Amino acid sequence: MKLITAIIREYQLDQVRESLISAGITRITVTRVSGHGNQVRKQVYRGKEIVPNLTPKMRVEVAVNEEYAELTINAIIKAAKSHNGHEGEVGDGKIFVTPLEQCIRIRTEERGSDAI
Numbered sequence: 017m018k019l020i021t022a023i024i025r026e027y028q029l030d031q032v033r034e035s036l037i038s039a040g041i042t043r044i045t046v047t048r049v050s051g052h053g054n055q056v057r058k059q060v061y062r063g064k065e066i067v068p069n070l071t072p073k074m075r076v077e078v079a080v081n082e083e084y085a086e087l088t089i090n091a092i093i094k095a096a097k098s099h100n101g102h103e104g105e106v107g108d109g110k111i112f113v114t115p116l117e118q119c120i121r122i123r124t125e126e127r128g129s130d131a132i
Contacts, residue, residue, distance in 0.1 A: 017079065017080070017081055017082065017115070017116035017117075017119060017128070017129060017132060018079070018080055018081075018082060018085045018113055018114065018115065018116055019077065019078075019079050019113075019114045019115075019116045020077070020078045020079075020080060020085065020088050020089060020092070020111060020112070020113050021075065021076070021077050021111070021112040021113075021114070022075070022076045022077075022078075022092045022096065022109060022110070022111045022112075023049065023051065023073050023074070023075055023109045023110050023111075024073060024074050024076060024092070024096045024108075024109040025073065025074070025096070025107065025108070025109065026048075026072055026073065026074050028074075028095065028096050028109075029046065029074045029076070031095040031096070032076060032091075032092055032095040032096050033046075033076075034095070035091040035092065035094055035095035036078065036088065036091050036092070036095075038091070039087050039088065039090075039091040040084075040087075041078060041080065041084065041087070041088050041091065043078070043079070043132075044076055044077065044078050045076070045077040045078075046074060046075070046076055046077075047074070047075040047077075048072065048073075048074060048075075049072075049073050049074070049075045050070035050071065050072050050073065051070060051071060051073055052069060052070055052071065053071070053107070053110070071107070073109065076092070079116055079119055079132050080132065081129050081132055085113065089111055089113065092111055093111070096108055096109050119131040119132050
């Protein structure tokens with residue numbers, strides 16, 4: 017089992033969600049987050065150019081069985097990557113894949129792959 021966590025631009029959430037649904041992945045968790053990475057968004061405040069400390073993003077979490085990990089990753093990349101050639105753009109986001117030791121469905125107490 018894997019926990020796939022993607023940090024994406026706010027306006028790309030619907031695209032990512034639709035891409036995951038098209039790939040057969042329907043169970044996701046979404047959270048509004050703020051962070052600081054390579055993306056720099058300058059703003060003008062009272063005539064001075066400033067760089068805000070944190071940029072608003074969306075965090076999408078998907079728990080999947082091993083055989084769905086690459087499918088999920090590819091669906092997220094396809095939807096979240098800027099269509100600026102093959103490179104994408106700074107700020108497109110990140111995907112983290114971590115091992116998921118245990119998953120338990122509270123209602124039925126199922127554990128492991130069956131609970132996902």
